[in-house]
Structure formats: C-alpha cells, structure tokens
Amino acid sequence: MRVKKTIDGSTWETNMGQAIDLINSSNSILFSGDIDPDSVGSMLSLSLYLDQLDKKVFLIIPEPLGDNLDFFEKIISYNSIRILRTPEEIDTVRDEIDTVIFCDTANTKLVPLYPHISKSILSKKPNVIEIDHHFGADSEELTDYGIKLFRNANANTEIIGDILEMLYNENPERPNPFSQRNIILGLITGLLGDTVGGKVIHYKEDYDHWMKKLGGQLKNITRWRDSADDTRTEDCRASKFGDPTQILDYLNKLTEDQESCLNSLNSRVEIKGNMGFLSLLPSTYQEVNGVCQSFESDWFVDIMGLLLNSVPEKSGHAGVVIFEGKNAEGEDCVFIKLRRAVDFSGVDLRTAEDKIKELFGDLYMGGGGHAGAVSFRIHRLDEKELLTRLENLFDFLNSAIDSGGK
DSSP states (O other): OOBOOOOOHHHHHHHHHHHHHHHHHOSEEEEEEOOSHHHHHHHHHHHHHHHHTTOEEEEEOOSOOOGGGHHHHHHHHHTTOEEEOSHHHHHTTTTTOOEEEEESOSSGGGSTTHHHHHHHTGGGOOEEEEEEOOOSTTOBOSSSSSEEEEOOOSOHHHHHHHHHHHHHHHOTTSOOGGGOHHHHHHHHHHHHHHTTTTTSOSOHHHHHHHHHHHHHHHHHHOOOOOTTOOSOGGGSTTSSOOSHHHHHHHHTOOOHHHHHHHHHHHTTOEEETTEEEEEESHHHHHHHTTTOOOTTSHHHHHHHHHHHHHHHHHHTSEEEEEEEEEOTTSOEEEEEEEEEOTTOOSSOGGGHHHHHHHHHGGGEEEEEEETTEEEEEEOOOOHHHHHHHHHHHHHHHHHHHHTTTO
8 A cells, every 4th residue: 555645736626526526426435434533523524415415325333432422323313324333234235335435544454344344345446535634654545546635634524624615516506514513513523523622733724714614604503492492402502512612512521430530540640751651551440440440441432532632731742641452453452642732742753653663563563643643553462561662662752852853
C-alpha cells in the first residue's frame, strides 16, 4: 500500500468530482471506518443523506457505541439504517454492494473486521472511496485503487460537509442536508470529538466556518415543545441538543461512579520530566478495582477518553497512557497513546514511532495519528519489561521537548 499524502488543487477538484459522480450512480453503499465520534459521525451523516436518495446504506459497527454516543444508535435505529456487526452479517449483503466508503481511518489495521471485508467484499472489486485526514507514521491507503479524498482537516466530518454541499448544490431540488438535525448532529459531534471540544484546532478558519454554519443551523431548526405540554419529555431542553455546547456536555458526561474512578486514576498520574504518564495495565486495575470497573468494559470507555485528554495537562506538555486491549483484527496488544497538552505544540509526536520500533522490535504492530495525538500498538509482554523499555521513550520525548521538537 502507498503512504497517504495530502491532495489539493486541481487533483482534489478532480477527485471530488469523481466521488460525487460515483455516489450519485451507486445504489448500495457500505460504510466502514475506525470507531470514534469523528468516524461514526462521518459515516452516519453521509449515510443519512444517501438513504433519502433511495440508496441502500450499511454501516459496519461491531460493538455498541457506548452511553456517550447512544444518540447515534438511536438515530440509526429510527432511520432504519442497517448496522453490520459480524462477518456473517457482512456476508448477507456482499453480493449487492457496489461501492465501499472508508471514513477517517489511517490504515487497514484500524478498520474493524478488515480481513473479512477484504475477502468478502473487496475481492469483488467494488468501487471504493477513501476519505481521511490522517498523515504520517504508518498511515497508508486502504486499497490500491479507488478514489482518494485525503486533505488536511480538523476532522473527517469537515470533508463530509464538503461532499454534502456538492451533492446538494449540483441537485438543489433534493432535500437540503443542512436543514436536517440528525445530519448536523453527526457533523458537529465529529468536529468536537477530534478537536477536544474545540480546544485543539489545527485549521482555525475551517473550524470557525463549520461551527458557525452547523451550530447556527442546529439552533435555527431545533424546535421545542410548548412549556404547557407535558406529553413529550423527549423535546424538553434537558434532553434534546439545541447547540454544540449541549453535544459536548453529553460527550463528556459521567455517572457518579465514573467520576470517582476518573478522580482515582488522575491521582495516579506520574510526571516523567515533561511527560505525564498513566499505566492502565492489570496491576493498576488490581489496586483500583474497588472504584473502577474493568478497563475493557463499555463502562470505562468514556473515562478513557477524558483520561487521554487530562494526562498531558498534568505536565503541561504531553502525556502517555498505556493499556491492554485488542486491535481491529482482534489480536491482543498493548496500546501506547500519546497526546500533547492543549496549549503545547512544541513537538510532533509522530516522531516517536521510530523510537518505539527501536525499543520493541518485532513486538511493534503499527500506529499513527496526528502531530498532537498518536496511538501505537505492540504485542503484549511482561509488564515490568514494558515499563522499563518505556523509560527510554520518556527520555526521547523529554529531549525532543527540551530541544523544541527539533
């Protein structure tokens, strides 16, 4: 596979035109991508619009999305969009798929069920559109053919917004996608998810454009029930998103028990020079299992997102969080996630990849991301050995930060 590169100018315009033509001519479209607010928001927003154009749409989402994204599940269910969760369910539609759209995914290792998608669907050479904003590290094209829509963006949903604008502007007799709350909710959620709620913005002009457009539309088209009508509680202001702030609050909501767990783990963050560090390996769970549920449980997913943001802030520069899990192919691994603090931009964290490869050799499984947030995966190994090797990573990152990232 080829390394992803940004596309712009006339090539971007050509690719966008080809993608629009292909979407218009397709009848049955399969969406897939790494599962997070941006990728799911991208898949959901575009699939909702295509569903209105009488196209069959399918979303590959292997696991429930969790409490903080349960409104996506409700939107999908309400609109009768079919979710495929298993290889067997993918096989039931393999003969009718004419186009596959991959969203917001750096490489094939992050695509859920990719080996089966490749065997069952891609082997038939359907049309493919890849939409992404990840570059560097081990980002690569997911297929060796197809239309590529790769460009710098704050979130993948910004690119989806461009696609929806073109689809509508070329055929203004169609429904306006930006007059529909659920599409707007998907786009805003992706943008908030990939910018840490608007705190980490790489392309401010683009961010301001989309938040003004989408946020304004959300406020304009959200309708509230009359205060005297008590029959429709789902339309009250406490349970219905009317502006981006409410969406962000929902994404960050925790139960009292989850708050206790978050506070306990935050108190365990170590400072390694310029780095904050938190281990969520089994030995840590043994010490906090009185206040935390399993680190691999759905209950913990929302806490994890907040920890990834809070650990770097402890040092003011960057942070590392490690935990055990499974990669997109279902293999056991250890995740090493690095993020910069909100107000720090002095080092490109993607430069840590070579050091991790050096430290772990054949244990390295892959990784990638943005300059300010990267994720690497290695095969599991003895916990003490892992922590010992990571000390060298901290030395490397501290040196890079001290030298201004040079």
